[in-house]
Amino acid sequence: MSNMTSMNKSEVLKIIGLNIKRIRQEKGLTQVDLVGKIEAQIDTTNISRIEKGRTNATIHTLFRISQALEVPLSEICKVD
Amino acid sequence: MSNMTSMNKSEVLKIIGLNIKRIRQEKGLTQVDLVGKIEAQIDTTNISRIEKGRTNATIHTLFRISQALEVPLSEICKVD
């Protein structure tokens, strides 16, 4: 038995999604702008789903987003 | 045209894997210890693959690992 009151999956994904959305908007970028800055192909569909916390993105996808946003990956991953 | 000399996928995964391995060993934990501390089921197979950079883990998996290691998720995600 533990007294852990940790965040669940859905909460983590939502926070990370909001991090991305906040940073993107602070930079004055639309989702289309963002995917335009990403080297490999990516879709606004996926950006939207990640920002909404509807998908459990892989770290490489988040890394590519962090590069397009010009922030460290760790910035996007701040959930605590 | 850009002058980006960004890390590729393989490099990112390797760095994150080494972060996890380093932190785990600093805490004196084996992979078996680590999975024992994770709430939901996870396998040492997956821990090993992530630590070796052989798999592109989802953020939720990394989050669960960060909880077991008692470090912020962002600590694991430091690649820059």
Added chain:
DNA sequence: TCTTGACTTGTCAAATATGACAAGTATGAA
């Protein structure tokens, strides 16, 4: 109203992460 831009959501196929199990490697101790 109509249009445009920004975003969301549904569906699909393909790729791959995950958990599970088995088997293999490596190291160190007895």
Added chain:
DNA sequence: TTCATACTTGTCATATTTGACAAGTCAAGA
């Protein structure tokens, strides 16, 4: 050598991410 521990790797089935496209919602203007 033998054994135990720790870790790696292969394979499998299942689930889900991803990229792509279409269609839908919503708000702001003309």
